[in-house]
Amino acid sequence: MTGRLLLTFDDRHVDSWLAARPLFDEVEAEVTFFVMEADLLDDDERAGLQVLLADGHTVGSHGARHRNADETIRDQGADEYVAIEIDPSIHALQEIGASVRSFAYPNTRRDDASDAVLLSRFEYLRGGSPRTADRAITARTIVPADAIPRVLPARGSDTGRGGESHPADAETMSFLLRETAERDGVLVVLAHDIAARSAFNHIDPDRLAVILREARGLGLSMHGFDRLPMPEGSR
Ligand SMILES: [Zn+2]
Known part of the structure; x- marks a missing residue:
């Protein structure tokens, strides 16, 4: 084992996720899709997610309506938050065959x-981390494989949103991948839509291919959240 890369894609971009299957197959990568509005998915979206599950990818929850967890719990209480945001999402995703462990x-x-x-409902939670070029700070996104925290930081990798490009950070990402391999660590990376152009936050497929190929070349194992070890004391 020389480190792991857990690629994750958020929201509701099933068509473009399906279009990226050849990319994932080429490098034998399994990834995680965190789906929002699971109770609103149409038949095509549900069938698409089932194809991705059958490929070995993980499907987790991203909330029923993309509500901010901290705010909603503070304003409406934990029970109400779980009732409107978490339970409907888990239920709808389980119906298509997802384990919804994350x-x-x-x-x-x-x-x-x-x-x-949320740790009483899920085995793992994915948070964020500052998207900075400061290597000392960004390297904190890498966690040790023998002590994986149940709330995992994640590094953003989208290339843009609408017509706007995010600051290029290929060098920082490459540093993170090499560092993950060297430390035998675990790195979680997040993106959204997979497209050259999109009104939403998106990663260009060419950029994604570069990351996947570099990770593969470094010998990083790429798998979904469902292949993380069951944490002690969960459930
Ligand atoms: Zn989102």
């Missing part, structure tokens, strides 16, 4: 109270 925070908004609520 959750990604919408807008990466979280706090200790939301962690406490």
